[in-house]
Amino acid sequence: MCAHAPPHLGFGRCRFRCPGGRASGSSISTSTRPIVNILFISWTRIGDAVLSTGVLSELIRRHPDAKITVVCGPLAATLFANVPGLTRVISLPKRLLNLHWLSLWLQVVGQSWGLVVDLRRSLTAYTVLAKQRRILGRTDQTQHRVAWLPSIIGLAAPLNPHLWISDSQHARAAEILPEDARTLVIAPIAARPEKTWSAENFANLVSTVRAPGAPCEGWRVLLVAGPGEETQFQALIKVVPAEALVLLTGHPDLLVVAAVLARATLYIGNDSGLTHIAAAVDVPTLALFGPTNPQHYGPWSPHARVVDAPLVDGVRSIAELSVGTVVTRVREMMGSQNS
Template identity: 40%
Template sequence: MRILFIASNRIGDAVLSTGILGGLMERYPGAEFWVACGPLAVDVFRHAPGVSRIIVMRKEKRAGHWRKLLKAVAFRRFEAVVDLRGSATPWATFARKRHILKPDHTLHRVEHNAGVVGMVPPPAPRVWPGEEMRARARVTIPDGMKVLAIGPTAAWRHKMWPVERFAELARRLLAPGAPLDGAHLLVTGGPGEEEKCRPVLEVAPPERRIDLIGAGIDETAAAFERIALYVGNDSGLMHLAAAAGAPTIGLFGPTADAIYSPWGPKSVTVRVPRTLDEIRQQEGENFLSSGRNFMEDLAVDTVFDAAAALLAKTKANDQNGGHDAAPAKQRSQEG
């Protein structure tokens, strides 16, 4: 039995789709999964059990990447095709069942994806970093080591909280008597983002720094399985941390947290004082053209308080063996 799973080009959307991929593996035990995705998302799926082939879709002119996908699946029979890109490809394949994503700008992406294949409640995203990377992570972050992870970058500059505020947040969380007193500091970001991340990394002394800037998705995911807290912008790395089960705080401003908040019982959304709708109503639909960084409206105090509360809650839940049922959301205060 063979299943074709057409996933996103983007890391964040790919991570958010891992829940239903895992659910499909349970629905079709023993099936062979083919995953089609963009090159950035390959490591999200590389070590997933049951995935026997990954078809890399590098964008080409005149939809050439779609033609290559069709060529790769031609003359193959599939039990089901799940298309999270909403394309016409499923109709050109030999498939017994077709599940195609249709636009919906009201549901969280995890719920939206799950609805495509009729999974209620929606299965949570997950990570498959592979045993080699998990072994490496156990060396980097041994049992008992407390680690604060910070993701100060994003693919879009309008999503980025000022790096100096991330540095101040890390300084306060790691200070003597603070919630993560004595912890190591892990900083993560994409290839080529070293200089953007350096002010945060330098908050900790060299012996307490873990530099994963530019590391692969699988290595980063394995490390995230072992951290005490992740704080970052709305980004693929934020979703990766939440999927790895890390206590995660996602920072939002001029983007839709209702759709893209981090998903999971240990996840919290902290946004600027205004909702996205309020920003649009008060600043106009072209508010991004003003050049203003709306993320500057989010105070360090607000994020610090959210981090302290999440750490306390996580500690209490771990001691009691309890788990929350849904992700939490918090609206920031002025400051």
């Protein structure tokens, strides 16, 4: 347990997500010889892509004049739009029979690369011309992903996620969410049903923490969701007065969303890409986990905490996570901020 971790509170596993631990893997050269171009093959999903940005940021620090090509999934593509030295973001939607890898190979094989960094262990990294290749080894399930990922470039220390947000994106965020009130962000979406706390639970949570004398009394509420998903959360929308509710649904630019989240006071959400974005911009983040292991995949920030569901018959079901448990954690988080 890290030095900043709070004592166990008796309701499942509740952890302060502190950047710590060491990466696995053998040591490799950290030469700073100039590299002309870098092919960085990241992950498909938003959360995974966010966690990979620390490695990319370190590569840019080492090779500030290199031209960067990033490969990622379509949903994560806008995260990399402002990467310094960016030449191209290759958005790689999955195809039947893994034909997306053939598509990628055809797009990059005609170029000689100074460095290929592949987090996906694809054949592409082995079959293109490259002076150096760094290919991620076997996943270490005993450590957080941010802790072992830097081993791919010869580092043992974690590399914190980093998002490149422009002034214009911050300006757009200020239009969406002026900093004239304390704001509670609720992100009730997740990629899978088993990772999704119910809308009714979120509604009860918001009602409780915004009540008189509660830690978020009278706060503005920002509801973040995907295109059209607000229709799934009418129970949540109904408990917030219209003048205190801001909806941010289906915004096409994840960096604008990140800039909006950075303006908030507290973020509460499921195990999702948005939760990793919130942690990356250092907003106090409370992540609700069901079956996923937060020791390996939790949000990475000194300002993030995790509450995961209790163990029932060997399974952690998000449906078993009570509103009272989450309210208790909110009180603790806000108390620590005010102390």
